[in-house]
Amino acid sequence: MKSSRETIVELDARYVWRPYTPMGEEHRAEPLVVERAEGVYLYDRDGKAYIDGNASWWTATLGHQHPRLLSALAEQSQAFTHVALAEIAHEPEALLARELCAIVPAGLERVFYSDNGSTAVEVAIKMCLQYWAQNGRPERRRFLALSDAFHGETLGVTALGGVSAFRRPFAGVLMDCVSVPAEEDESAVYERTFSALCDHVRANAATLAGVVVEPLLQGAGGMRTYPPQLLTDLRKVTTECDVFLVVDEVFTGYGRTGTLWACQQAAIAPDIMCLAKGFTAGILPMAATIATRRIFEGFLGGPERALYYGHTYCGHALGAAVAREVLRVYEEEHVLDAVRTSAPKIDEAMRRLARLPGVSKPRALGMMGAVQLGTAADYLQPLGKQVAALARRAGVYVRPLGNVVYVAPALNIAAPELERLLSVVCDSVAEVAARNPH
Numbered sequence: 523m524k525s526s527r528e529t530i531v532e533l534d535a536r537y538v539w540r541p542y543t544p545m546g547e548e549h550r551a552e553p554l555v556v557e558r559a560e561g562v563y564l565y566d567r568d569g570k571a572y573i574d575g576n577a578s579w580w581t582a583t584l585g586h587q588h589p590r591l592l593s594a595l596a597e598q599s600q601a602f603t604h605v606a607l608a609e610i611a612h613e614p615e616a617l618l619a620r621e622l623c624a625i626v627p628a629g630l631e632r633v634f635y636s637d638n639g640s641t642a643v644e645v646a647i648k649m650c651l652q653y654w655a656q657n658g659r660p661e662r663r664r665f666l667a668l669s670d671a672f673h674g675e676t677l678g679v680t681a682l683g684g685v686s687a688f689r690r691p692f693a694g695v696l697m698d699c700v701s702v703p704a705e706e707d708e709s710a711v712y713e714r715t716f717s718a719l720c721d722h723v724r725a726n727a728a729t730l731a732g733v734v735v736e737p738l739l740q741g742a743g744g745m746r747t748y749p750p751q752l753l754t755d756l757r758k759v760t761t762e763c764d765v766f767l768v769v770d771e772v773f774t775g776y777g778r779t780g781t782l783w784a785c786q787q788a789a790i791a792p793d794i795m796c797l798a799k800g801f802t803a804g805i806l807p808m809a810a811t812i813a814t815r816r817i818f819e820g821f822l823g824g825p826e827r828a829l830y831y832g833h834t835y836c837g838h839a840l841g842a843a844v845a846r847e848v849l850r851v852y853e854e855e856h857v858l859d860a861v862r863t864s865a866p867k868i869d870e871a872m873r874r875l876a877r878l879p880g881v882s883k884p885r886a887l888g889m890m891g892a893v894q895l896g897t898a899a900d901y902l903q904p905l906g907k908q909v910a911a912l913a914r915r916a917g918v919y920v921r922p923l924g925n926v927v928y929v930a931p932a933l934n935i936a937a938p939e940l941e942r943l944l945s946v947v948c949d950s951v952a953e954v955a956a957r958n959p960h
């Protein structure tokens with residue numbers, strides 16, 4: 523027998539510690555109790571439909587319950603689900619690795635599997651540190667990152683992150699890392715930021731293990747975009763100084779920015795690329811860190827040179843089977859062509875919205891569009907929550923970042939649903955802006 527909606531809400535409130543949520547009674551928002559999902563829709567216990575405006579934390583790039591992905595999952599589950607990737611190989615992981623190497627930027631030739639975006643970046647920083655330690659440059663121990671960067675949850679990648687609300691509790695125990703400030707999202711400010719970043723690389727190459735960036739679009743730090751040329755320039759300087767460039771495509775990968783990888787728009791190849799969110803299009807947690815041959819070869823030799831890193835579930839057979847099918851669906855269903863049609867509509871809606879008083883900083887890139895309400899942009903600002911509540915009543919699920927309201931729907935969202943998503947978000951933003959004159 524099915525539990526009632528009330529029972530679910532009550533047990534959740536009683537026993538579950540929610541992610542990224544103030545847990546005090548007075549802060550508790552009524553959860554949306556999802557019963558099923560299909561395409562871009564989430565359905566609650568009463569059968570009410572909600573357009574999933576953030577593709578379930580940016581993962582469901584092909585919508586929910588894509589039949590081809592479910593078939594791949596079912597088919598692999600008939601054979602086996604998970605085996606240790608130690609002294610065992612299997613078709614899904616081996617073929618997926620070859621398929622990934624064929625489509626990532628040139629020079630990336632070795633796939634290291636893990637479970638999620640945080641671990642994908644965590645292993646990247648360990649690869650950099652250990653590479654230099656055992657290849658003649660042991661003094662290279664520090665990383666450079668952007669302020670408002672977000673690279674995940676482990677203590678290692680928290681050190682790379684620049685969102686102060688996420689860092690503050692861990693001050694004093696985070697790895698030594700230099701953040702270069704990007705105070706605003708106007709491209710002139712990013713230009714200054716990247717110029718400072720490049721200067722820092724030139725001046726401190728001797729002690730730098732790597733530079734880690736989200737390419738073109740800083741996601742959880744506030745949906746800020748910057749011009750591809752800046753990334754192209756950073757690649758040039760890191761190459762000249764022989765400092766590794768790690769590109770975190772966890773959010774931007776799998777077509778979110780309009781090209782399969784954001785790196786392509788800057789025409790660069792990083793030393794290490796990190797993939798997760800769209801990897802299985804939201805079906806299973808799985809990630810990959812893809813490195814150059816040079817980095818891989820820096821670990822060859824005796825057992826003392828190996829990378830002692832590996833998560834229990836790495837190379838998961840179900841995840842790998844689904845991830846292979848994801849790549850085929852992108853190709854055969856022309857997903858990136860659909861993005862070319864939809865992206866301008868998102869851009870246009872954000873620009874229109876930003877003409878309202880109290881709404882500013884429209885930005886859009888591929889299948890992401892955002893605006894800011896009020897004047898402050900930090901994560902603890904309250905206006906986005908008000909927008910989300912109004913949107914939910916109108917049948918749209920969004921999850922803003924403080925005062926920054928954004929949409930990041932499935933890439934294959936159809937025109938009528940996209941129109942509905944944008945119109946509900948615009949109306950909700952307009953109403954909150956009108957209520958909060960400044």
Ligand SMILES: *Cc1c(COP(=O)(O)O)cnc(C)c1O
Pocket residue numbers: 638639640641643672673674675736741742770771772773774798799
């Ligand atoms: C979400 C995200 C991560 C962390 O991924 P998880 O799967 O949540 O651990 C890392 N980097 C970027 C850019 C992200 O957007």
